[in-house]
Amino acid sequence: MAQGKRAAQKTEGDVLTGLISFFGVSGSESGVRKYIEQQIRPYVDEISVDRMGNLVARKRGKGPKVMLAAHMDEIGLMVKRMEERGFIYCTAIGGIDPAAFVGNPVHLAAPKGRIHGFLTTHEVSAGKYIQKVPTIEDIFIDTGLTRTQLQQRGVEIGTYVHLESHTCCEGEGGIVLGKALDNRIGCYILIELAKALQRPKADVYFVFTVQEEFGMFGARTSAFQLDPDWGIAVDTTYANDVFADPSRSIGKGPVITVKDGEFIANPCVVGWLKATARKQKIPFQLEATESGTTDASTIQTVRGGVPTGALSIAVRNIHTTSGLARMGDIRDAVRLLAALLRDPPKVCPV
Structure with a gap:
């Protein structure tokens, strides 16, 4: 209980800085997993670690079983x-x-x-x-x-x-700097979402996965075990706003994936995200790329298939120790997911 109170008193910058400061290369995520468990435990009903090493935190609700996945590991x-x-x-x-x-x-x-x-x-x-x-x-x-x-x-x-790298959260202009923004940002979003969801109308599973950077193995085993009604991978994506005609920029809202290098998002999940963002007046960007992928590509193919989408934060210099993102995009992603889960769709028609 005392640990939970201390965790709750941390500012958002402190929690995100803490996440980034841990080292957790694929296959060695135990340190960051323990930190995430400490941060999220006061806000969920159940918490466990599966045999693969994924951290699974459940917030009970009457409604569809929803899997939200963010990988803990880094390059x-x-x-x-x-x-x-x-x-x-x-x-x-x-x-x-x-x-x-x-x-x-x-x-x-x-x-x-x-x-x-x-x-x-x-x-x-x-x-x-x-x-x-x-x-x-x-x-x-x-x-x-x-x-x-x-x-x-x-x-x-x-x-x-x-x-190793220098880490700074909430610097001038709400900038986040450091290593492992892919995907400690996603982990942070799920922690903040667990705090924001008071009485969800979905049975929500916050899954912090292992080994995404080396084959998305954690998401595969966790999705098979949970067998969710639908899911969303929460991750990061390449900002290309250093070029003249960018399609993904920092500071312009979270990015809804339509397609990436190994994944075509379920159209109804994409539609839910877009409709919710518009209703809540949350800025968003759309992504259709030829490279990269997320845990979503694995989640959607387990068992008989899972309707799956992906929501990402644009990051400059991704997969380096000099990542750069904006805190406003992160907050907007939390708002978008919270609004969706307060009144979640139950059925995704084929």
């Missing part, structure tokens, strides 16, 4: 080999552009404590210009330690490597 690296001099080469976990991470601080999650270092290349280390776009094979971690010293600290093949 990162894993040790693949170590040279005698201590240079560490890694395999990527999730979609990583190596060029975006040269010079980025990292830490190895070693059994005997974190070991800090930087991602670099041979050219950068030698004070030369990079001549070609680096691949994952070209970048390595330099900690200043030898292989023997690293091994004495417990570093081995399979050790997780976490990407």
